Amino acid sequence: MIKIALIGSGNVAQHLISAFNENAETQIVQVFSRSPFAFDNIPVVHDFNELAEADLYIIAVSDDAIVGISEQLPFEKRLVVHTSGSVPIEVLSSKNRKGVFYPLQTFTKNKKVDFKSIPICLESESKSDLDLLQKVAGSISDQTFKISSEQRKSLHVSAVFVNNFVNHLYKIGNDICAENKVPFDILKPLIRETADKILTLSPNEAQTGPAKRNDNQTIQRHLDFLSDETQKNIYKLLTQSIQNGKDL
Amino acid sequence: MIKIALIGSGNVAQHLISAFNENAETQIVQVFSRSPFAFDNIPVVHDFNELAEADLYIIAVSDDAIVGISEQLPFEKRLVVHTSGSVPIEVLSSKNRKGVFYPLQTFTKNKKVDFKSIPICLESESKSDLDLLQKVAGSISDQTFKISSEQRKSLHVSAVFVNNFVNHLYKIGNDICAENKVPFDILKPLIRETADKILTLSPNEAQTGPAKRNDNQTIQRHLDFLSDETQKNIYKLLTQSIQNGKDL
Numbered sequence: 001m002i003k004i005a006l007i008g009s010g011n012v013a014q015h016l017i018s019a020f021n022e023n024a025e026t027q028i029v030q031v032f033s034r035s036p037f038a039f040d041n042i043p044v045v046h047d048f049n050e051l052a053e054a055d056l057y058i059i060a061v062s063d064d065a066i067v068g069i070s071e072q073l074p075f076e077k078r079l080v081v082h083t084s085g086s087v088p089i090e091v092l093s094s095k096n097r098k099g100v101f102y103p104l105q106t107f108t109k110n111k112k113v114d115f116k117s118i119p120i121c122l123e124s125e126s127k128s129d130l131d132l133l134q135k136v137a138g139s140i141s142d143q144t145f146k147i148s149s150e151q152r153k154s155l156h157v158s159a160v161f162v163n164n165f166v167n168h169l170y171k172i173g174n175d176i177c178a179e180n181k182v183p184f185d186i187l188k189p190l191i192r193e194t195a196d197k198i199l200t201l202s203p204n205e206a207q208t209g210p211a212k213r214n215d216n217q218t219i220q221r222h223l224d225f226l227s228d229e230t231q232k233n234i235y236k237l238l239t240q241s242i243q244n245g246k247d248l
Numbered sequence: 249m250i251k252i253a254l255i256g257s258g259n260v261a262q263h264l265i266s267a268f269n270e271n272a273e274t275q276i277v278q279v280f281s282r283s284p285f286a287f288d289n290i291p292v293v294h295d296f297n298e299l300a301e302a303d304l305y306i307i308a309v310s311d312d313a314i315v316g317i318s319e320q321l322p323f324e325k326r327l328v329v330h331t332s333g334s335v336p337i338e339v340l341s342s343k344n345r346k347g348v349f350y351p352l353q354t355f356t357k358n359k360k361v362d363f364k365s366i367p368i369c370l371e372s373e374s375k376s377d378l379d380l381l382q383k384v385a386g387s388i389s390d391q392t393f394k395i396s397s398e399q400r401k402s403l404h405v406s407a408v409f410v411n412n413f414v415n416h417l418y419k420i421g422n423d424i425c426a427e428n429k430v431p432f433d434i435l436k437p438l439i440r441e442t443a444d445k446i447l448t449l450s451p452n453e454a455q456t457g458p459a460k461r462n463d464n465q466t467i468q469r470h471l472d473f474l475s476d477e478t479q480k481n482i483y484k485l486l487t488q489s490i491q492n493g494k495d496l
Contacts, residue, residue, distance in 0.1 A: 104435070105437060121434070143434075145434060151428055163438050185367075193353060195439050201356070203419035222404075235413075
């Protein structure tokens, strides 16, 4: 049984706690939380000095708070990892063994996710620590990857495009529908199919639409239709980018 | 049994033929195709003068070709519809009764779609024609909507954002991964979850990421990381748009 102490009680922390709690290979021995927190019968501490002995300390807090916490930990030479996509491994305090345990998914409060299909990106300073991280990650997910800090940074930037920015395009679609009194629900099957398509086709093969086929008449009609300047600019820039697209 | 003649043999036409072919309420009596075409035992004609009597003529061809075909039809006062998202109903020749039958989905060659969940947007000049179109659409789909040409235009523009542009953001994510030798597959569960999320949350509620939380440090790190000017500009513009986002 691998003993884990979880530092943090936010969104990612909660999803991790419930995933680890459901399997027999790992045990959450403690949760550290600044604010009041309760989860089943897991002991919660509010002072770093009360942290118990564990095989792995997972810091699951906001990016800004990681460095400070790693420096405040009152012990040495133990394995301490963070869960961030964009923070390099080196920023962790050198008094402990450093690592990264980054589950690449968008976590929504109160919406359970199936951890089995969530890729977990791992990084460590030694082979033995990587083995431990792989065992821990493998206990909750079928997809574990050894990823360097530089690669992780590229994944995080990509994730902003395919998640944050994609969601913003959904919002623009929603706004246009609302302005024209059309139910946004009509677009949901299309949104679903667009995401499903690239499970089997490359994004390049899946590309369709007026920009792809250089249908300048339709493009012009769409630009005339849009009244919001920002929407117009996004339409123009993405259309140009599709038209100039290099194939990798 | 409602008799349908299908004019066109491209992607949308083929998906419609196979959907109509599977139900008992409609019958494809003929397909008009300029090029050689075969589908089960459906009669194919290559000359407009050979078009048989039908309750409904569906023109499923590229946007540019719709007007010309509607004018060449050698009969009058029959119900003739097109399947385009962006072409107004008025452009159809006035010698026949006009209508629109627009299935809002992205159709991929050789990838079967479940027509039951595809919204079909209908428009006509009379109540009785709308009744017929609703019967025909209802025979293949559970979702039929009465949508005006102006509303349909707004849907089509929205669809460009949530389908064409979203797919292009997938491509950028794919390009960034390829440049950094990270498998794009790691991002697929995130892509899937991003699309699934807005089935239950509004895009506004679902928005996360550095732009949403005004995390300017991460935004700057991402911009420093990106070397491609177009990618940088898209990142900046979409970030600004999220930060200025008005809530509807």
